[in-house]
Amino acid sequence: MHHLSIQSSQGIKQAQQPQEERNFRPGEVVTGKITKFFPDNKALLQIGAKQVIAELQASLTAGGxxxxxxxxxxxxxxxxxxPQTAGKQADVSQLIELAGMKPNxxxxxxxxxxxxxxxxxxxxxxxQALNLLQQKELQPVEVRKQALxxxxxxxxPLTESVLQAITARQTQDMTASLRELTNTVPVGSDKATPLQQMLGKLAPAGPAVHEQQLVKQIIQEAQAGKQDxxxxxxxxxxxxxxxxTVWQREWLAYDKQMDVGRSVPQQLIQESGSSSNRTTGILPFSQALDSFISEMQLVGKQSPAAQESLQTTLSTVRQLLSMFPDRSxxxxxxxxxxxxxxxxQSAPMAQDIYSQLAKGNVDNQQLQAKSTELLQLLQVTQTNEQSKDGDFFKNLLQDIVRQTGFSYEHDLNDADATDLPLKGLLLQHAAQGSExxxxSSQLxxxxxxxxxxxxxxxxxxxxxxxxxxxxxxxxxxDILMELEGRKEADGQLSSDHCRILFYLHLPFLDDMVVDMYxxxxxxxxxxxxxxGKAEQVMRPxxxxxxxALDTSGYHLSSVKYTVSNNAKEASYVDTSLHAVHTEQKGVDYRI
Known part of the structure; x- marks a missing residue:
């Protein structure tokens, strides 16, 4: 075979040079065009976006x-x-044939x-890639091609297992898989209990409850002697x-126990990897609290408008029943x-009232009691939702990453067998040959x-x-987040220069992409x-x-809204930091 010894060209215009030097690695296949000959058996080659001076050790053709x-x-x-066919330019079909495959x-x-x-x-x-592309039983050809x-x-690594993992990541929704598995794992099985608990955290019936705030509210009322x-x-x-009295005593004792826990250095708490109240002590009435939190999640997943409507209606019902207890x-x-x-209807407390109303056999006293209970649940849920601040969502994000097991292999040596993340529990579940x-394998x-x-x-x-x-x-x-950031001298990401894209599918605003620079x-x-309704909702x-950003030491400089038939495609503008910076010329809201 012919050989060329090449070196970076001198005298090429700077504008034609890529921003980063092209590094060739041994074994890499490239296509190049000879654009010009020089004395001493040298020639100018165009390889992709790079121009190089090559010392010719074979007879090649200009323009070839x-x-x-x-x-x-x-x-x-x-x-x-x-090798290539004499008289023919290098093309893709020749390369495929050199790889031993048909150029279909x-x-x-x-x-x-x-x-x-x-x-x-x-x-x-x-x-290897072409061989994997032929395996039709894995995924549709377009999916396999993009994954490869x-x-x-x-x-x-170009292996079947890696291809399956990449295609699963690209084509399947983790939230749907979690919920499907939740519905199939048998409740009450000793082996499945840790998995069931973890699935409950990662695929709850509704939005995660701010448990710390809920417990704080209970303790504050216990200290004040309030019974709400x-x-x-x-x-x-x-x-x-x-x-x-018993309720109050238990919670005050728990608060005293927590005071001891608060004296533990903050570093040790952070190293435990959890922000839960349950790491320091056992919560009083924990089963009842879990049941109540489940009810909160079921009503909390409905829109604020639906919750407000139900609260107003329940208040009217209670008022009428108080004024006219003997009238229908x-x-x-x-x-x-x-x-x-x-x-x-998914919330048992609400479903109970609805079914009795449908039967027409609910008496006024019973209806007033149940309406009061449901109204209290809605009010606590609303208060808890309003308490969710930046720290709550930061801790929730960290908990989800840890509980999913994205660093499972890295943390394996230090892992506690009784506190495995989802990935570890799924490996156990699959190994046991469970129903x-x-x-489990799909997830x-x-x-x-x-x-x-x-x-x-x-x-x-x-x-x-x-x-x-x-x-x-x-x-x-699922939530998809893409983060692009500059590195500091120590290798850490800079919090002053970064870009984060959030790909969201919201229950009422549908697909949305938030590009934060x-x-x-x-x-x-x-x-x-x-x-267009998203802007009306979000501007206030x-x-x-x-x-909130001012409190965190940041400044909101601009907000721009774009309506597109495909929000996800519209967001795929130039993803470089420079491009985002220059894009801010035409904003419709500047502070």
């Missing part, structure tokens, strides 16, 4: 395009010309995609309902109550695929992508939605966002 294999890397790479439409599409994306690959890698291109870009929270949680207490409620009031209860183990592949694609970095920048269950945030689908503590937002919240 050839396939080369890098034999030696470094500052003066050595290229070997690959499927194979050609894969290689053309790699060339277009300027993805580096070796001949053995190309052969991504695997080559990231230099991931006691009365609200009372329906969830066991049949032998404790008196308020007017028909229109009963109809209005049933209508307000309809969205809350519907294929669901494992999604988590593994997310791990493989999670971090990509270079000398100056880091790129992080997180796919998280949306259920704890009250969403029906931070530069020197100034925060710019670009919000892409498919509906901008001042609250500005105040």
């Amino acid at each position: 395009t050839y396939w080369f294999e890098v034999k030696e890397g470094g500052e003066r790479p050595l290229l070997q010309v690959l 439409k499927m194979n050609t599409s894969l290689v053309e995609g790699l060339m277009k994306q300027q993805t580096a690959f070796t001949m053995p890698q190309l052969k 291109q991504l695997m080559l870009q990231r230099q991931l 929270m006691y009365q609200a949680i009372r329906p969830s207490l066991p049949a032998a309902v404790p008196s308020f 409620l007017p028909h229109e009031i009963i109809t209005g109550l049933r209508t307000a209860l309809e969205p809350f 519907r183990a294929e669901l 494992l592949q999604q988590i593994t695929g997310s791990q493989l694609l999670q971090v990509q970095d270079d000398k100056q920048m880091a790129y992080i992508q997180l796919q998280l269950s949306g259920a704890p945030f009250g969403f029906d689908k 931070v530069q020197k503590k100034a925060v710019s937002l670009h919000i892409y939605t498919e509906e 919240l901008q001042q609250k966002l500005k105040s």
Whole structure:
């Protein structure tokens, strides 16, 4: 075979040079065009976006395009010309034939995609990728092609298991898989109990409750001798309902125990990896509290408008029953109550009232008691929702990442067998040959695929992508976060220069992408939605966002809204920090 010894060209215009020096690695396959000859057997080659001066050791043709294999890397790479048909220019079909495969439409599409994306690959890698592309039982061909291109870009192992993990990550919704598995894991099985508990955290029935705030509210009322929270949680207490005196004594004792825990250095608390109240001591009436929290989640997943409507209707019902305890409620009031209860059928407390109204056998005293209980539940839920601040969501995000097990292999040596994350529990579940183990395997592949694609970095920048269950945030689908940030001298990400994209599917606003750019503590937002109503909903919240950022030491500089038929596609503008900075020229809201 022919060899070329090449070196970086001198005298090429700076504008034609890429921003970063192109590094050839041994074995890499490249295509190059000879554009010009120089004296002393040298020629100018165009290889992708790079121009190089090559010392010719073979007779090649000016204007000809050839396939080369890098034999030696470094500052003066050595290229070997690959065989090709005489008189023909190098094309994709020739390369596919060199890999021992047929140049059909499927194979050609894969290689053309790699060339277009300027993805580096070796001949053995190309052969492996083309072989995996033929395995039709794995995924549809377009899905396999995109996954293989991504695997080559990231230099991931070209194996069937990695391909399955990447395609699972790209095509499946983790939130849906979690809920499907939750419905199949048998309740009451000793082996399944830890898994059931973890699934309950990652796929709750509704938005995660601010448990710390709830416990704080209970303790404050116990200290003040108030019974509001006691009365609200009372329906969830066991049949032998404790008196308020017992309730108060238990919570005050717990608070005293927590005081001891608060004296533990903060570093030790952070190293425990959890922000839960349950790490320091055992919560009083924990089963009743869990049951009440489940009720809160079930009513909390409904829209604020639906909750407000039900609260108003329940207040009217209670007022009428107090004024006229011996009279039947007017028909229109009963109809209005049933209508307000309809969205809350998944909550047992609401469903109980609705079913009795449908049967027509509820008496006034019973209806007033149940309406009071449901109204108290709604009020506690609303107060708890309003207490969710930045720290709550930061801790929730950290808990989800830890509980999912994205760093499971890294933490394996230090892992507590009694406190395994979801990935560890799924491995146990699958190994035990449990019923519907294929669901465990499917979810494992999604988590593994997310791990493989999670971090990509270079000398100056880091790129992080997180796919998280949306259920704890009250969403029906996954949350996808993409973070791009500059590295400090110590390798840590800079909090002054970064970009974060949130891909969300909201229950009432549908698909939304929030593009957040931070530069020197100034925060710019670009919000892409498919509906114009999102701007109407979000504009009144901008001042609250500005105040919260000011408190955290940041400044909200601008907010821009874009309505597009496909919000996710519209957000795929140039993802470089420079592009986002220059994009801020045309904003419709500037502070």
